[in-house]
Amino acid sequence: MALPLRYSFRNVLIRWRSTFATVLGIALVVFVFVLLQSLAAGIEKSSGNTGDSRNIMIVRKGSTAESASLISRENLREIQYFEEIARNERNEPVISADVLVLANLPRVNNNGEANVLLRGISARGAELRPQVKLIAGRWFTPGKREIVVSSRMAKRFANFGLGQSFKAGTASLTVVGWLDGGGSAFDSECWMDADECRSLFERDLYSSFLVRPVDEAAGAKLLERIEADRRFKLKAEKEEAYYQKQTMTAAPIKWLGGFLAIMMSVGAVFAAMNTMYASIGARTREIGTLRVLGFRRRSVVAALLIEGALLALIGGVVGCAIASLWNGYTTATMGFETFSEIVFEFTVTPRLMGEGLIFAVIVGLMGSFLPSVRASRLPVIDALKSV
Amino acid sequence: MTIAGFIARNALRNKRRFLLSVSSVAVSLFLLVTLQVALRELTNPINDEGSTLRIIVRNKVSLAQPLPARQLPTIERIPGVAAITPFSYYGGLYKGDEKFTSFAQFAVDPVRALDLLSDAKVPPEQLKAWIADRTSAIVGKMTADRYKLKIGDRMPFTGQIYPCDLEFKIAGIYEGTADDRNVMFHQKYLDESLGNPGTVGTWWVKASSVEEAPLITERINKAFANTSAEVRAETERAFQLGFVSMWANIKILIGGISMVVVFALLLVTVSTMSMAIRERFRELAVLKALGFRRRELFAFILAESFGLATLGAFFGAGGAWLLYRSLDMPKLTSGMFVVFEVTPQMLALAFTIAAVLGLLSAIAPMIGVARTSVVQGLKTLD
Incomplete structure (x- = not known):
């Protein structure tokens, strides 16, 4: 005969004072786990959210990142006339030859410096990326030393306000607008005119081409054509696929989150065992009585395991709740691929919370297993005699 | 009791x-x-003995922006500069590594670099072999141990930053620096593979004394003010702290x-x-x-x-x-x-x-x- 669930449930509630520390301990473990994984999830979400499904990105063969790629102007002259590439109403090919430059710029409040990714885009560059919206000011005028910065970066770097200007090397750039990437990797970029960018930073070569093929079939053909043509040492792939791979920065954070969670949970299991032993010790007689009433050993074990799991589950819920307070909060670190500051949000997904809760329950079960076995093995007579 | x-x-x-x-x-x-x-x-x-004297000169725009090779004689003439070598991060992907190579490869001028990397201990005959062969490199002991490399082996790399793939012959194995992982090879080899663009990644400069180091950084910065490639010279310590700030x-x-x-x-x-x-x-x-x-x-x-x-x-x-x-x-x-x-x-x-x-x-x-x-x-x- 199984003990009613209510027995376990009530026990958790009645001894709340002694279990409070354990619950909070488990809550902290889950909190740290969910928080760190939400950082990694934020980086993955920002990359996964980037790009247009119709676009194809072309970079140099061998470079894993756009910022480390170099493509000559001759390649541009040839590729832009490929018939696979769509044309706009003025019959111009929809291709943007971009230049990526890293500029070391000061943060606000003298908080050190960091690399910022400046993207020089061609005339078609903005229409190829419809997810990027101008939210303040205006776009830059081609041929002028003007720049549009990400509004999220504007909060982090000095002199990024509208109308202000900052120095990158010898060049002085005036901020004329703020862009919003809609939670994509473009939120970590600043855009200016490609040719102006090339001349200011003495860059003869482009970094990447972004093109819009006529249709799906033309896109597939273009991928093949660039791969097969031995004149170009170039690699073409779907823009979305390219960005989905840019998540190297998330890997060590994930690893750290897992490591910390496992280490902390060892401590938490010890603490939970302590609490359960004490709680069982305090009701030795009660357990003896249950046995006399005919409850089986395994029923006692099950009831106590459920008690431990419930206790941990409460901790897990609390931990998830605290971690979700951070959801949507913007933070930044150095991106491994671009070698520049990347902005992203803590993203607490339902999946992460689920993982956190499962984790908590495992800690609870491990913490109450030995104590419950011990309780079920108490000789009934001795248990009844104990005070 | x-x-x-x-x-x-x-x-x-x-x-x-x-x-x-x-x-x-x-x-x-x-x-x-x-x-x-x-x-x-x-x-x-991490620091070693030499790092108190080393000054790193990079492009003011950022580390990713190259410097003109013609700057060398100007820096060399600055009072207090004891030695100088080009120091270019090649950033290649070592054969067999998927996404990420855990050690760095730097192009240097082997003769000039000796003064700057005084902590690196290399047997004299290996050093000679390195200087003599333009396609050879010296490898840090940690990397050599990890990949079980010995003298005479070849190390092929795919260029991720530079548009050229390079292959080095190992001429020597060094140890004694704070981080014995790097591969050092000839700047000339890199230049040739790129068609002599006349640029280097950074300059590494050795100051004649610790006291003078701050003065020298200032002199170098001034020497290139208002030129097409303004520089940022800083002590190795300050340079590394700049990296830390990026985290x-x-x-x-x-x-x-x-x-x-x-x-x-x-x-x-x-x-x-x-x-x-x-x-x-x-x-x-x-x-x-x-x-x-x-x-x-x-x-x-x-x-x-x-x-x-x-x-x-x-x-x-x-x-x-x-x-x-x-x-x-x-x-x-x-x-x-x-x-x-x-x-x-x-x-x-x-x-x-x-x-x-x-x-x-x-x-x-x-x-x-x-x-x-x-x-x-x-x-x-x-």
């Missing part, structure tokens, strides 16, 4: 609980020390997590301590009735919780120290962490936290004991 014996017996009478409490403190402090070590590794770059919020995050760990630790110890004391209220009342003073009882409680916490620190922090000394961290983390050393300061921190923990967790039981009268205490059943 002595008083010390009494305290020890009391602490150990519930051996299981004692063991669990000490272990949870130990695990938490182990974790704390580990986080501190990792944070130090990220924020406190941005991750530093704060690790610091914050350390705080959470300490807090969790506090919770656990406080609750165990009060559990341990609560179940012997009756005994404490008996002791009181026998004529023990309140402060003597306090001393018992304090000694027990203090002892428990310090024992935890001993196993946790000491364990971390022993473990990280004996593990081959560079190999385990594939080059992410190189030094991973537990410093005396960290041990001191762990023990201080343990001491404070011991004090704090004794407070609640002490108040309980103080508040309870002898009669009440004797009546307690639990």
